[in-house]
Amino acid sequence: MITIKEYVRAESLEQAYTLNQKKRNRIIGGMLWLKMGKGAIDTAIDLCGLGLDKIEETEDTFVIGAMTTLRSLETHEGLNSYTNGSVKRALENIVGVQFRNLATIGGSLWGRYGFSDVLTFLMSLDCQVELYKGGLVPVEQFASMKHDRDIIVRIIIRKAAGRFGYSDMRIQSTDFPALNCAVSYFDGMWRCAVGARPSRAVLVKDEGRMLPEKPDPEQAETFAKTVAEQVTFGSNMRGSARYRKHLAEVLLSRLFTEIGGNLS
Numbered sequence: 449m450i451t452i453k454e455y456v457r458a459e460s461l462e463q464a465y466t467l468n469q470k471k472r473n474r475i476i477g478g479m480l481w482l483k484m485g486k487g488a489i490d491t492a493i494d495l496c497g498l499g500l501d502k503i504e505e506t507e508d509t510f511v512i513g514a515m516t517t518l519r520s521l522e523t524h525e526g527l528n529s530y531t532n533g534s535v536k537r538a539l540e541n542i543v544g545v546q547f548r549n550l551a552t553i554g555g556s557l558w559g560r561y562g563f564s565d566v567l568t569f570l571m572s573l574d575c576q577v578e579l580y581k582g583g584l585v586p587v588e589q590f591a592s593m594k595h596d597r598d599i600i601v602r603i604i605i606r607k608a609a610g611r612f613g614y615s616d617m618r619i620q621s622t623d624f625p626a627l628n629c630a631v632s633y634f635d636g637m638w639r640c641a642v643g644a645r646p647s648r649a650v651l652v653k654d655e656g657r658m659l660p661e662k663p664d665p666e667q668a669e670t671f672a673k674t675v676a677e678q679v680t681f682g683s684n685m686r687g688s689a690r691y692r693k694h695l696a697e698v699l700l701s702r703l704f705t706e707i708g709g710n711l712s
Contacts, residue, residue, distance in 0.1 A: 610634025
């Protein structure tokens, strides 16, 4: 159980950042994973009054405030149109609608959870995380950073002409994934994010242009095995490392074929 001594609704990012420098203070976000932990929080810092709960679409980008709920992302017409519906597929099985109405993208990213569908999906895009003090950081770089006392302000997705796909394997629909994969093709290169390994997601880029833009099933299967060989898998209650590697090969191969077959 979490106990909180004091609650502060921040009036500015600077105030929130200053308060957050104390070890026993905490940004609370949607507070859905946080409340499942144990310990005491001296000051719970709420960002809900800072206007960070919006998705703004421009000609070149989507700018997503850190307090935007997962449900808002899941149902956003512009994001779903851009990602071929992949954002909905990535989020729709996270616990339930009530949960997604509260969980924030900032909190989901900050935890860098191994099971995170959000982190895996965003890593397949041309995406940056805006930190209050750290500035803009590519999401794949952010995923490997150690936790510190900075604050996620926004997530910025650059629009790039291409195709996107997401797939996962769950024992049941609302369970944590045994494995998740997100694949994209843009700027002439395939990008493959593999998460729930069970550790946090990693990104593999086809920088050698091994896979053609429109692969046949054999090419897709061969490259999926190549990607899986570059990823380290582990075991837990949801599956063994060997099982996860096999899942990765199958899911990636299907995504390559699906995306390649739909390219215009």
